[in-house]
Amino acid sequence: MNNDEAKFILRAYRPNGGDASDAMFGAALEQARQDPALARWLEGQQSFDRAVADKLRTIVPPADLRAAILAGAGVSQRTARSWWRQPRWLGLAASVLIIFAVGVTAVWTSRAQASDGDALPVFATDYVAGGFFLKRHNANVDDLRAWLATQNAPLPKDLPEGFAQLRSLGCKTLDYRGKDVSLLCFGEGKEYHLFVARRDDFPVMPASAVPQFLMRKGYSSAAWADDKNQYVVVTEDSLDALKKCLHCTGS
Amino acid sequence: MAGEIFTQLVDAHYTPLYRFALSLTRNTSDACDLTQQTFFIWARKGEQLRDAAKAKSWLFTTLYREFLRGRRRGDHLTALEDLPPGESDPAAPEVDVVTGMDAGLVVEALQEVEEVYRVPLTLFYLEELSYKEIADSLEVPIGTVMSRLSRGKAQLRAALAKKEAGSRNKVVPFASHKERKHS
Secondary structure: OOHHHHHHHHOOOOOOOOOOOOHHHHHHHHHHHHOHHHHHHHHHHHHHHHHHHHHHHOOOOOOOHHHHHHHHHHHHOOOOOHHHHOHHHHHHHHHHHHHHHHOOOEEEOOOOOOOHHHHHHHHHHHHHHHOOOOOEEOOOHHHHHHHHHHOOOOOOOOOOHHHHHOEEEEEEEEEEOOEEEEEEEEEEOEEEEEEEEEHHHOOOOOOOOOOEEEEEOOEEEEEEEOOOEEEEEEEOOOHHHHHHHHHOOOO | OHHHHHHHHHHHHHHHHHHHHHHHHOOHHHHHHHHHHHHHHHHHHHHHOOOHHHHHHHHHHHHHHHHHHHOOOOOOOHHHOOOOOOOOOOOOOOHHHHHHOOHHHHHHHHHHOOHHHHHHHHHHHHOOOOHHHHHHHHOOOHHHHHHHHHHHHHHHHHHHHHHHHHHHHHOOOHHHHHHHHHO
16 A cells, blocks of 8 residues: 555544454555654644544524424324314315316417416426425424415415325425415325415416316426315326325215 | 433534535524424424434435525536545645634635535534544545545635635724725
8 A cells, every 4th residue: 555545545534533453454554653754744734633523513593493303293293183184174075076077178288388277287297306395394294284374375275185195294485476386295105295386376366166286397287266266286196096095085 | 301312413513514505505594494304304303313313414415405405406526526526735724824814704715615515524623433434424435535535625725815805905904994084
């Protein structure tokens, strides 16, 4: 082993001595003991590494981060599905079923001529495909609704019953054409992302109660509206799975 | 009991995880989100990990994967995969200068290192994971980690030297300031 090879290895030697017992460093360290020039280099390297590591250790997380982690993740450890079984939710879900059952399913195969009607689903799909971080994490959707309310963001009136099989992951708000849109994420394996926009904010958008389906960038989506909101669900799951999820609303 | 264990896990690891997240995301808000998301995933799936001793590696690995998943795709990392190690260490500020530097400046310099090198370099400086564990977390060979550390350190030294020079140039000598004031 020449000194360049020894240096290459020793650059991975942690300054806190955590690697002292690792055999891979043994020969390189021994060489440094024998070679004063290499020893000086190692001393300089370790001093520099220690100084940087010490600086990094002074970075303190925001004061509320610990509490936020415990509050968010701690709640997720509970089973929080009982709310779905409550009559009010079942009633809402049934209404979605009726909307769905009487409707004709249309599959959008092209978005070449994007209109306001399909602009939100396209935006939603691209948003999911691009990746994002959630602002609020909780397995209890009531907590998510409460948080969205504090943000004055659109609140879902009804949720598809198929979502009862999914755990809520979290939510956030985002801006679409200068208006607030809520995003709630659910998932157990495959994730389902529900975008909610106020109809009043987008009066020119078609407000079909019949779910309209779209495949884009490998994602399936469905869009519909009620008297209050426009909804778009985007999922990496198949179109059939999405239809089945929505169809579960009252079956 | 499970809650107690979870709290202990959070207390033990959330600070270094946040620091790692900060180096990846480059802003406090996203770093907090990423750290929360990591523990949230643990809360959902962590119990599947039978070997508690591997919890730390699991958390760092998960945080990094979430970072990759969550950002907008622009994957240009592989092109730099197996560059040879730097031939020599570039000029760097004296250790005393680094020690006297504001921690924020050091973090800024670290954040200027290319991501492909910054990720293993930050894990190295956090001193939580060995080079083998870093290799496992990033799913790259050990030699690649060593190579990236070598290159990353070279970039960090250069970035620190630049920061140090920049901060030096901003200093207005007291004498000239005084002279101007009274002229």
